[in-house]
Amino acid sequence: MRYGRFDDRLREYVITTPQTPLPWINYLGCEAYFGIISNTAGGYSFYRDARMRRLTRYRYNNAPFDLGGRYLYIRDNESSKFWSPSWQPTRTKLDRYECRHGMGYTTIGSTCNKIEAETCYFVPLGETLEIWRFRVTNRRKKPAKLSVFSSIEFCLWDAQDDATNFQRNFSTGQVEIEDGVIFHKTEYRERRNHFAYFACSGKLAGFDTQRDTFLGAYRSWDSPAAVERGRSFNSVACGWAPHGSHHVKVSLKPGETKEVVFVLGYHENPVDRKFDPPGSQTINKKTVRPVIARYLDSRNVAAAFQALKEYWDGVLGIYQAQSPDPHADRMVNIWNAYQCMATFNMSRSASFYESGIGRGLGFRDSNQDLLGFVHMVPARARERILDLAATQLKTGGAFHQYQPLTKRGNNDVGSGFNDDPHWLIIGVAAYIKETGDWGILDEPVQYENEPGSEQPLYDHLRRSFNYTMERIGPHGLPLIGRADWNDCLNLNCFSDTPGESFQTTTNKDGKVAESVFIAGLFVLAARELAAIAGNRGMAGEARRCVAEAEKMEKVIYEHGWDGQWFVRAYDDFGKPIGSKVCKEGKIFIESQGMSIMAGIGLQDGKARQALESVNKHLATPHGIVLQQPAFSRYYVHMGEISSYPPGYKENAGIFCHNNPWIIIAETMVGNGDRAFDYYTRINPSAREKIGDLHRCEPYVFAQMIAGKDAPTHGEAKNSWLTGTAAWTYYTATQWILGIRPDYDGLLVDPCIPKAWDGFTVQRTFRGTRYQITVQNPRHVSKGVREILVDGRKLSAQILPVFKDGKTHDVTVVMGK
Numbered sequence: 001m002r003y004g005r006f007d008d009r010l011r012e013y014v015i016t017t018p019q020t021p022l023p024w025i026n027y028l029g030c031e032a033y034f035g036i037i038s039n040t041a042g043g044y045s046f047y048r049d050a051r052m053r054r055l056t057r058y059r060y061n062n063a064p065f066d067l068g069g070r071y072l073y074i075r076d077n078e079s080s081k082f083w084s085p086s087w088q089p090t091r092t093k094l095d096r097y098e099c100r101h102g103m104g105y106t107t108i109g110s111t112c113n114k115i116e117a118e119t120c121y122f123v124p125l126g127e128t129l130e131i132w133r134f135r136v137t138n139r140r141k142k143p144a145k146l147s148v149f150s151s152i153e154f155c156l157w158d159a160q161d162d163a164t165n166f167q168r169n170f171s172t173g174q175v176e177i178e179d180g181v182i183f184h185k186t187e188y189r190e191r192r193n194h195f196a197y198f199a200c201s202g203k204l205a206g207f208d209t210q211r212d213t214f215l216g217a218y219r220s221w222d223s224p225a226a227v228e229r230g231r232s233f234n235s236v237a238c239g240w241a242p243h244g245s246h247h248v249k250v251s252l253k254p255g256e257t258k259e260v261v262f263v264l265g266y267h268e269n270p271v272d273r274k275f276d277p278p279g280s281q282t283i284n285k286k287t288v289r290p291v292i293a294r295y296l297d298s299r300n301v302a303a304a305f306q307a308l309k310e311y312w313d314g315v316l317g318i319y320q321a322q323s324p325d326p327h328a329d330r331m332v333n334i335w336n337a338y339q340c341m342a343t344f345n346m347s348r349s350a351s352f353y354e355s356g357i358g359r360g361l362g363f364r365d366s367n368q369d370l371l372g373f374v375h376m377v378p379a380r381a382r383e384r385i386l387d388l389a390a391t392q393l394k395t396g397g398a399f400h401q402y403q404p405l406t407k408r409g410n411n412d413v414g415s416g417f418n419d420d421p422h423w424l425i426i427g428v429a430a431y432i433k434e435t436g437d438w439g440i441l442d443e444p445v446q447y448e449n450e451p452g453s454e455q456p457l458y459d460h461l462r463r464s465f466n467y468t469m470e471r472i473g474p475h476g477l478p479l480i481g482r483a484d485w486n487d488c489l490n491l492n493c494f495s496d497t498p499g500e501s502f503q504t505t506t507n508k509d510g511k512v513a514e515s516v517f518i519a520g521l522f523v524l525a526a527r528e529l530a531a532i533a534g535n536r537g538m539a540g541e542a543r544r545c546v547a548e549a550e551k552m553e554k555v556i557y558e559h560g561w562d563g564q565w566f567v568r569a570y571d572d573f574g575k576p577i578g579s580k581v582c583k584e585g586k587i588f589i590e591s592q593g594m595s596i597m598a599g600i601g602l603q604d605g606k607a608r609q610a611l612e613s614v615n616k617h618l619a620t621p622h623g624i625v626l627q628q629p630a631f632s633r634y635y636v637h638m639g640e641i642s643s644y645p646p647g648y649k650e651n652a653g654i655f656c657h658n659n660p661w662i663i664i665a666e667t668m669v670g671n672g673d674r675a676f677d678y679y680t681r682i683n684p685s686a687r688e689k690i691g692d693l694h695r696c697e698p699y700v701f702a703q704m705i706a707g708k709d710a711p712t713h714g715e716a717k718n719s720w721l722t723g724t725a726a727w728t729y730y731t732a733t734q735w736i737l738g739i740r741p742d743y744d745g746l747l748v749d750p751c752i753p754k755a756w757d758g759f760t761v762q763r764t765f766r767g768t769r770y771q772i773t774v775q776n777p778r779h780v781s782k783g784v785r786e787i788l789v790d791g792r793k794l795s796a797q798i799l800p801v802f803k804d805g806k807t808h809d810v811t812v813v814m815g816k
């Protein structure tokens, strides 16, 4: 069953029932102020950091799920009936319901008792606030007298503390109410210099700021006492649970529409100007008042919404494609690109599955996210690279995560994931290929955020490379450390204590267990580093990288080839993992994808053979599982991977993140049909028709689809924040459609289904626009016969970099 439809023209997904299998969410904000919002207005907001600056509350894993949000209630003052125009939280039957998730905004519209309502939620560019533009229309034949109540629950900033430290928190809450604006100022009296505000353009009939007064004791969000009786209590919170609710009366003639704007925002004051008058305890509102006034004006709201639309036109316009496949097109042109913005901003921190408390920005995750983001806003990619590099350890290793607010490495998670440093090389390479900005390599960047430790960024890349060279195991392969890309392959953990973190527990000295995956990644990164060094005139350094890559390649052939596929790792006993000699976990996906992407086995048929093995043992109609056979029990020497029941997550789930590695590998060997088939299997748009099985949003990729060993094979989980976003985008645009930035220009190297007649791409690259038409008259998958640029034949496959800011026509004819 379908729960909605794509509206590609408006770049929206239209959800036609509030009762989706799971909350289907969207993100508000793309710079500093963010929110998640579900199709029934559930969700919360935060400034920069979902843990440390949370504005509103949300209770994860609640029953019913998805409670806590940006709620409005409409009350008919004649009949006393009330309902939520977003369905939740009253869940009153609506006569019409439609949620449109768009690029940075969500609009929820409904009709109930002949009252039509439409609320558009968005964050204006450049602001740290969100707008709820509420429109209400009377579809009755007689006048309507309504009350509208807003409702949000303030979070006491640190989301972790907010959910646990009640002995303190029940006594700290403070608000101010001035000119109808509710200010949330808990802890402002002491060390915070920020507060939240909640304003409303309508004339207030009342307000509430104490949650339990608004709701009434033992009542829930579906029947707040204030709404039921039709009048606010004008409660002023002190301690307990600060809340924001306005009450506005709206009278409507038949057919009449009125608009009420609500503004929820975050504001900081200079530390020495927190109070007004100075010496008092009253918030200084001098700089926030004009911001509030601006957005309570409907004209400014309309202009800000238009600006947001234009922003997205620009961002998405950088790469547009028209292929014979509508699912691929809407992912490439709209949703996958949009998801890449969310993963860039959020990493894995805040979604319906990530509480915003557990994880900051991952080192490897954020570097990989760049692959799908760098072309959209290169300046922000640059800033991210420098921030990440500044957390790098002097050893070349990396803090596994950093906190977005402080931009500092997170000590609780620590380091020792031995793949981490290489992703910095991959991220920087992608950035330079896109922008040609070689200067980034000269930027002085600290180590471990220590002033005085600055070295050029290039030095960081060199230390990343050396990090592996200094950590080689008994077979000559890289030592795995706590884990590699697969966070759950914990070969040095040996934990037998319930609840102990697999990520941070280490009981072995780490001198034996090795990773073939890191070996492949090392080869890939070393070749990039060689290209970078060569380009900078450091021939000796380039030669060293190439030599080490070749050496590692030999080791992979010797100890990393199992006969029909690549081995995955060696455990602490020196025994292979991912080999025919294993009982379970005989073949893994990661080392196949990574080795081939690094170019290993392309010459001698091993790559093809490994890909055949993947097809035979790992491919399912719903995507490619991570390994087979699944682990049937917990193995202390394997760690978290064997903690999951078979078919879920890293234990033989379809971990979508690394499906694209296989797809890229298939394009490298020229298998366009299979590459595209694999791509389509996990493409959420193509899976829309099996919504009851898939269950997650059909417009974004999920981290995981349950594998063939799971009773729920085909069910997706952990949507939105996943490396799948960047990798599938990168795969579709650069390897299938094959329009691939390289150091010296834009490479054209498609690998498509044979049946395709061709496709077109418009790409802005280093300031010029390329209008590319690819023709496939001989129905091949790969191979370029001829390229014409502005009518002139090009001898290479790389489109030149024009510095003229113009549009250039490119015709590509495929064939042998």
Ligand code: BGC
Residues within 6 Å of the ligand: 359, 487, 488, 503, 640, 649, 650
């Ligand atoms: C998950 C991994 C994740 C890790 C670190 C594990 O529980 O299965 O996918 O990378 O936690 O957050």
Ligand code: NOJ
Residues within 6 Å of the ligand: 348, 362, 364, 365, 484, 485, 486, 487, 488, 650
């Ligand atoms: C999710 C994590 O965010 C990522 O870093 C890791 O590579 C994958 N899980 C696989 O374990």
